[in-house]
Amino acid sequence: MTQSTQAGLLEPAPGSDAPQRSGVRPVGGGRRVLRALAPLPWLMPATGLILFVVIWPVVSMFLTSRQHFDSMGFDQGSAGWSNFTRLFDEPDLPGVLMRTVIWVISVVGLTILISLGVAQMFNKQFPGRKIARWMLIAPWAASVVMTSIVFKWMLNPSNGTILVLMHDLGFMKNYNSVNWLSQQTPAFIWEIVVAIFVSVPFTTYALLAGLQAVPEDVYEACRLDGAGAARTYWSITLPLLRPALLVAALINIMNVFNSFPIIYEMTGGGPGNQTSTTTLFMYNTQQTSIGEAAAMSVVNFGFIIVVVLLFLRASRWNSAED
Amino acid sequence: MSLSACSSSSSSSGSGSSGGNVTIKLLAADYGTAGTSNSTQAYWQGLADTFHKSHPNITVQVQTIAWTNWAQVATMIQDKQYPDILEGDAPQQFAADGLLYKLTDVMSSSTISNLIPVFAKQEDGTDGAAYGAPFTTSARGLFYNKKLFAAAKIANPPQTWADIQADAAKIKALGGGNIGYGLPLGPEEAQGESYLWMLGNSGGYVDSSGKYAINQPANVETFNFLNTLVKAGDTEPGPASTNRQQMWDAFSAGQVGMVGGSGALIPDIVKNGKLTTSDYGVVPMPGKNAPLTQTLGVHDDVVAFKQGGHADQVKQFLDFVYSDQNQIAFDQEYDLLPATTSASAALSAKDPVAAGFLKNVPNSVVYPSNTNWNTVLAKLKQTLGTAASDNASSVLNGLQTFATSNS
Secondary structure, rough: OHHHHHHHHHHHOOHHHHHHOOOOOOOHHHHHHHHHHHOOOHHHHHHHHHHHHHHHHHHHHHHOOOEOOOOOOOEEEEEHHHHHHHHHOOOOOHHHHHHHHHHHHHHHHHHHHHOOOOOOOOHHHHHHHHHHHHOOHHHHHHHHHHHHHHHHHHHOOOOOOHHHHHHOOOOOOOOOOOOOOHHHHHHHHHHHHHHHHHHHHHHHHHHHHHHHHHHHHHHHHHHHHHOHHHHHHHHHHHHHHHHHHHHHHHHHHHHHOOOOOHHHHHHOOOOOOOOOHHHHHHEEEEEEOOHHHHHHHHHHHHHHHHHHHHHHHHHHHHHHOO | OOOHHHHHHHHHHHOOOOOEEEEEEEEEEEOOOOOOOHHHHHHHHHHHHHHHHHHOOEEEEEEEEEEHHHHHHHHHHHOOOOOOOEEEOHHHHHHHHHOOOOOOHHHHHHHHHEOHHHHHHHEEOOOOOOOEEEEEEOOOEEEEEHHHHHHOOOOOOOEHHHHHHHHHHHHHHHHOEEHHHHHHHHOOOOOHHHHHHHHHOOOOOOOOOOOOOOOHHHHHHHHHHHHHHHOOEEOOOOOOOOOOOHHEEEEHOOOEEEEEOOHHHHHHHHHHHOOOOOOOOEOOOEEOOOOOOOOOOEEEEEEEEEOOHHHHHHHHHHHHOOOOOHHHHHHHHHHOOOOOOHHHHHHHHHHHHHHHHHHHHOOOOOOOOOOHHHHHHHHHHHHHHHHOOHHHHHHHHHHHHHHHHHO
C-alpha cells in the first residue's frame, strides 16, 4: 500500500508525459531527474533537522563506544572493541539485563491492567466523575523527579510518613530498623510502584479515548444476542480497544525502558548496581569509563530498535486483520 | 592586538612585577554557601584585592564553583577554558595529560618546604616531580554523643572494635530508634569510612609497594566484622545506601551514638543546635585492638595550568596565599586544617579543637596516588558499601580485579 503511493508520487503527472511512458527511455531524462528533485528544497529543513538531532548523535554514540577516554574525558585514541568486551565481562551485567526485562514487563503489564479498570470506571456516569478525572491528572502533571523524591522521603527509615504510619499502627517497633531502599528486592518493588503510579494517568486516558470510540449499537446488538457482561467485555470491548491498547503499550514500553529519574532519585541503582536497569547501569558506568557507557548505549539502542520492529509487525498484522 | 603582543613580550622578559598588566584566573571550590558572606568567593576576593594593592599590575579574577557542581570543572578543562590556578579536587590525571606547571615553576622553594610533607609527597607525578600543592587538609576522628553514652551507662569512649560493638548495642537497646554507630558507606564517601576501618586492622587500598591490595585478607576480615555489626542492627539500616551527610545530620540531631567525622562536622552540630559543645566528644578512631595512631588525612589541592603562561605572576600570588595568616583565616572560616607546617603550629597554639586534630596530621595516612585512582575511586564509591552486607570477599575481589585491569 505505502510503496505504491510513493511510486505514484515519483511518477510524472499523467497528462503531460503520457506519450513518453510507452517509449523505451525518455529523452528528457535530465528534466525528469530535476522534477524528481523538485520537492527537495521543501524536504531539506526536515531532513537536515533529522540528520542533526537523530542521526548525528547515533553516529557519535557509535564512534564514542570505540574510543578510549581517560578519567578526565580526554580522548586517548581508538579502543577497538575493548569497550564492548569489557561491558560483556561486567559481573553485574546479567542481573542488570534481567532486571530491565522484569522492570519493563511488570511496570507496563500492571499499568495496563490497572488502567483498563480505571478507564472502564471513568467511562461510566457517576457523581463527581469530572473531579475524579481531573484528579487522575495529578501524578502525570507532577514532575517524575519530584514524585520519586517524595516517595524516597516517605520511605526514610527515621521519619518517613509510611514508616511513621507503620510504627504508629504497631507493625514496627523502632525507627531506623528497616531501610527498604537499601535492600534489593523491596527497593526495586517500590520503584516499580512509583513507575506504575506515574504511568497510569496517561494510559488511562489513552484507553478511555478508545472506550469512548466504541459505538453504542455494537453493545446493543450484543445485548439482543443475549451476551453477558464478561462475554461482552471479552468479545466486544477488548478487540475494539486493540488499537488504543497497542499505542498505549508501545509508548509505555519505550518510556519505561528508558526511564531514568525514578531509579536514579530513589536508589541511584544502588546498593552497588543491585537495582540498576540498563539505563542506570549506563550512567553508573560512565563514571568509570565513558567508552564502556557508550557501548552500553549502543546495546540499549539495539534493544529499542528490536522492540519497535516487533511492534511494527504486530500493528501491521492488526491492520491487515481489520 | 598590539596591546596583547606588548604584554606577552614584557611578561616573558620582565622580572614579573615590572611587566605589563596581567590578569590571572583563579578557579576554586566553594566551601561555604554561594551568595552569602560565608562563600569562599568572599575569601578569595579579599585575598585578590589585598594582593592587587601590593602588586598593582597583577589582577586576580576569582570564580568559585560549588562542590556539588564540581564535575563542571572537568567540562571546562575539556573545552579548553583553562584557569591559571585551580583549587579543589585536582586529580593526577591533569598532570598526566600534560596540562600543569611543575610546582617548582609556580611556588618558591621556601613555601614548598613549608608544606606538610605527608601531603606534599602525594602530589608527585609518575616522573617524581610534584605538579601541585596541598591547600587545605582535614583529619578524621570518632565523634561520640555523651548524652546517649550517659543514658546507656557507658563510662568511657570506645577504644577498640569490640567496644564499638558493645556500646552500639547498648545505645540501640535504649529504644526510641537511636542509631548505635553511624556507618555511612553510601556513594558520597564510602572510600573514607571504609579506609578508617581498614586502617584499624592494618589494611588499606594498597600494599607497602604501592600496588593495589583491596582484597587483602585484613580487609576481608574488616568487612566481615562490619557485616556482623550491620546484621546485629548496631548501625543504621542499609549502610551501603547511606551517605555521610545523612549520618552527620542524624548525629547533629542527637540520634546517633558514634560517627566518624572531621572538623567539618562541627558547623553542622552548631547549626542544628541540639548538642552543645559539652554534649559530644572527639577521640581517635578505634582499631581492632587499639585506637588508630595514624588517622586518615584528606587534602584539597592547588595546581597551576600552563596554557595561560603566567608562571611568574602565579608564583607571586601563591606565595602570598600560603602565608600563615591567609592559611589560618581560611581554615578558621571552614573548620578545616592548614597545609603548611608553620600555619599548623600557629593554629594549634590558639585553637584547642583544631589542635586535637592537628596532633595526628603529620603522620596521617592518605589515599593512594596511582594514576588510575580516580577511576578506581568512582567504582569504590558505587560498590564498596555492599561489602558490608553481602559476601565481603567476593565484592573486594571484584574491586581488586577492576583496579588492576583498568590501568
